[in-house]
Amino acid sequence: MSLQSLKTVGYAPSAMPFSLVSMTIIFLCRPNDAQPLDFFCSENTTVYTSNSTFAANLKLVLISLSSNTSASGGFYNTSVISNSDQVYGLALCRGDVAADVCQNCINTASQEILQECRNKQEAIIWYEFCLLRYSYWKFFSTMVYAGKFPKWNEREQNVTNPDEYPIIWDNLMRNLITQTAYSKLMFATGEASVSNTEKTYGLMQCTRDLNRGECANCLRNEMGEFQTGSLSRTGGMVLDTSCNLRYEPYLFYNGSSASPTANGSGRKTWMIAIFISVPIFVLVVLGCLYAYYLTGEEEKRNANKVQNIPFGTPDFPEKNIQDGNQMNSSELPLMDFDAIKVATDNFSDSNKLGQGGFGTVYKGMLPNGKEVAVKRLSRKSWQGVEEFKNEIILIAKLQHRNLVRLLGCGIQGDEKLLVYDFMPNISLDSFIFDPIRRSQLDWRTYFSIIGGIARGLLYLHEDSRLKIIHRDLKPSNVLLDHDMTAKISDFGMARIFCENQNAANTRRVVGTYGYMAPEYAMEGLFSVKSDVFSFGVILLEIISGKRNSGFYRTEHAQTLLAFAWRLWIEGKCLEFADAVMLMDTNTRWKAEVMRCIHIGLLCVQEDAADRPTMSSVTLMLTNESVPLPQPIKPAFALSTLILQPNHSSSVICSVNMATISDISPR
Incomplete structure (x- = not known):
């Protein structure tokens, strides 16, 4: 929305x-x-x-x-x-x-x-x-x-x-x-x-x-x-x-x-009041009796403080909305705002997990022992309000193994909170760009993460009730649970497409430098192929252990994509893989690494029409018998983008979790 x-x-x-x-x-x-x-x-x-x-x-x-x-x-x-x-x-x-x-x-x-x-x-x-x-x-x-x-x-x-x-x-x-x-x-x-x-x-x-x-x-x-x-x-x-x-x-x-009592409706109003009051009185009495028996269960009552409170309370029963284009408010419960504050120790710095352009994420512990992640949106940012609405509308409708689960939200005045399942292994970037943590995982785990991201995107693009373009897919937005299962998160910048809509154009470009497709960064044109480009960049980052945005003008090449392409045409693509990927002598693993580099290059081709769909990508990842087309020279356009603070255009783009205001061609 x-x-x-x-x-x-x-x-x-x-x-x-x-x-x-x-x-x-x-x-x-x-x-x-x-x-x-x-x-x-x-x-x-x-x-x-x-x-x-x-x-x-x-x-x-x-x-x-x-x-x-x-x-x-x-x-x-x-x-x-x-x-x-x-x-x-x-x-x-x-x-x-x-x-x-x-x-x-x-x-x-x-x-x-x-x-x-x-x-x-x-x-x-x-x-x-x-x-x-x-x-x-x-x-x-x-x-x-x-x-x-x-x-x-x-x-x-x-x-x-x-x-x-x-x-x-x-x-x-x-x-x-x-x-x-x-x-x-x-x-x-x-x-x-x-x-x-x-x-x-x-x-x-x-x-x-x-x-x-x-x-x-x-x-x-x-x-x-x-x-x-x-x-x-x-x-x-x-x-x-x-x-x-x-x-x-x-x-x-x-x-x-x-007036409720106009036109002789006073008697009717009193009758309605009686019919409403009597059941409420009975419920109050029963509630008091029930509370009496629970007097000694202090811990249980505290835990109930943060149980889900549906949008439609018992006083206002609501019907279920089954239409795929509508949100059933019972799918996304409200949670007690003060209880969330207590769970995060009043949003203390010691519980801070990370910070982005629209707010800060904190770890929290509910009284029942459940660990959660709480996103506290920026009070003053209109983008924060937009992100809040987007997250609620989208995640409440979307349920998939490879998408993060939103437990509820808390609202109090300008304060807006989103409560998620806590991911103990934080995010993908904390592994692939850290030499020590990177070595803790083998290729089989990384290949499973790649497949999970692909399946999550496929669900968003083709299999969900809505057609969703994420627009800000990057390693920090791929969370990892205790089993290292990939969970796509952060739908604040996502867009809903109509069933037959394939592309859209915007003057307000949002996303992260290094992961944006060239047609989106330069022209504001985005589609499912924009997400495919971002997926390709992540895939190459996982294999190389290097950031695309931090690779600019190194001794190897101007961008990570250019480096991968150079080694590909020279027949040295395994040199692109990080040593961790090749530690095992399993020939099958090396073949999978080479196949993933091939798929990554297909995903980052300059012309969006040349990139595969996520259904094709998933098929290529899971079925080795599917032939792969030869990639064309990938997009290097992002290497020609520079920051010009005084430029008059309005573009939102994040670099290493920071927000910048302008991005324009050299």
């Missing part, structure tokens, strides 16, 4: 007594109905042209949203798929607005989004009374929270009772979450008295493609944005793709139509 910088907006007029002056202030501070509150245009997707099939399909989607949203009760989603180009669209009107207001808002949004996000394949725009979103991928029924609270909100005023207000606000918001999740429209409003003369009014809404648990979880996350330090203010709003929250010290919604 490419949405990466979803912002929030806040409003807070003066809290003075109701008068003509205060009415004027309210009018000035509330959003302009004709102007968008905010919009987002993804920079991480291919730009479409005005005469393309995508553009035609997008226009049909927007016309359908404009025509049907109001008539469908204020929510509508649709898609148009033709010529392998698909567009998915969704529109939502605020639950208390009239049909004509909804119609006008969606009409405006469908026109404005084309102006604000010209030629973008993914975008979303928010107005006070509606939101509209479209994308090239099927995002329906997929909730990944990405709301943020803005720093520029200067109009908000301080509350008059800072000690009592957070408690009053919290109670109101929690009641609204329950009402919203169980409401047919997934919309609710309410109010609470702050003092004898003041009130606070709240509004919550979810898109109706979510189930109850996902809606409740989305709104809880939005509550968390304010609970991290913004509750000294009298009003605010959070905008997200799947839910919205707003509160003000004045009545900003249509109270007559939106």
Whole structure:
């Protein structure tokens, strides 16, 4: 998913007594109905042209949203798929607005989004009374929270009772979450008295493609944005793709139509409250009795503190989502944030396993004795937020022996954590580039690791429910478990391809110097063959024990690839292999080493069309009878790339785990 910088907006007029002056202030501070509150245009997707099939399909989607949203009760989603180009669209009107207001808002949004996000394949725009979103991928029924609270909100005023207000606000918001999740429209409003003369009014809404648990979880996350330090203010709003929250010290919604007790529904509300309260009371009593019998089992209770907490809690049961393009939220549990902090000794340096451009990885020990690896994403990095969403969406859907397993995530305000199975042998680079540790493994183990990486990539490219391009495959992203089984990790830069999509282009190149295919590094063009190139580099690094990125302009050649090619054409390819690979006199092993060098050279050929697919690579690795074509001179283009800090292009690329901003041709 490419949405990466979803912002929030806040409003807070003066809290003075109701008068003509205060009415004027309210009018000035509330959003302009004709102007968008905010919009987002993804920079991480291919730009479409005005005469393309995508553009035609997008226009049909927007016309359908404009025509049907109001008539469908204020929510509508649709898609148009033709010529392998698909567009998915969704529109939502605020639950208390009239049909004509909804119609006008969606009409405006469908026109404005084309102006604000010209030629973008993914975008979303928010107005006070509606939101509209479209994308090239099927995002329906997929909730990944990405709301943020803005720093520029200067109009908000301080509350008059800072000690009592957070408690009053919290109670109101929690009641609204329950009402919203169980409401047919997934919309609710309410109010609470702050003092004898003041009130606070709240509004919550979810898109109706979510189930109850996902809606409740989305709104809880939005509550968390304010609970991290913004509750000294009298009003605010959070905008997200799947839910919205707003509160003000004045009545900003249509109270007559939106109130839960309007139109004679007070008796119904009380009946619902009774039906909900009685079972809850029984459950509480049973829970207390159960806790009594567990009083002496302190250790067990501590262990339960970090057991998986599903997105849909018992209060908000959810149905399973089986569609391969949707994420079942129960597949990825939330974990107690404070418990994760304790497990890592408050993220102490002694538990640090490594650090990358988007965050730091720590070793942790849960109370039940299970070892985990915790990735703590950078608080201030938008790329970190994007990586967090990508990891959740992708790894929750992907299950394979050669992919790292994500156990859960923890969220608290700006803090975002990913919890994985701990890999005791860390990563591949810690073995192949360390002379001492390298000698501890024999060729059979290295050959098994090579096969594991190939099978993991094959699953991503062809066998999984999604077609995934990793885009940052390198030895440090190949983890090793206690049996030295290879596990591909770090899907923060990965991209989902459509079933019939083979390539894409981006102006925002992400990856690691030395492993990027030349067409990607120079032109932003990436495909499954980009990952094949990275695999070929890793394969040659495993055999030689040398880094491609550290080989630049040595006495042997300009790059590791050039060195391998020179020895190949001279008929001396075994000289490319590290001595460790040839310690055993087994003739079969030497033949496998030579075959792997051959396959590695096929994978790093300059023209992507000349590189094999991962299905072919896997077959060539496992079946010696499969003939190998002769390789063509490999790509040396990466040796011509230099860093120019003052270059104006925006490219994200990491060198030895560090992030640089520019990369350009010599």
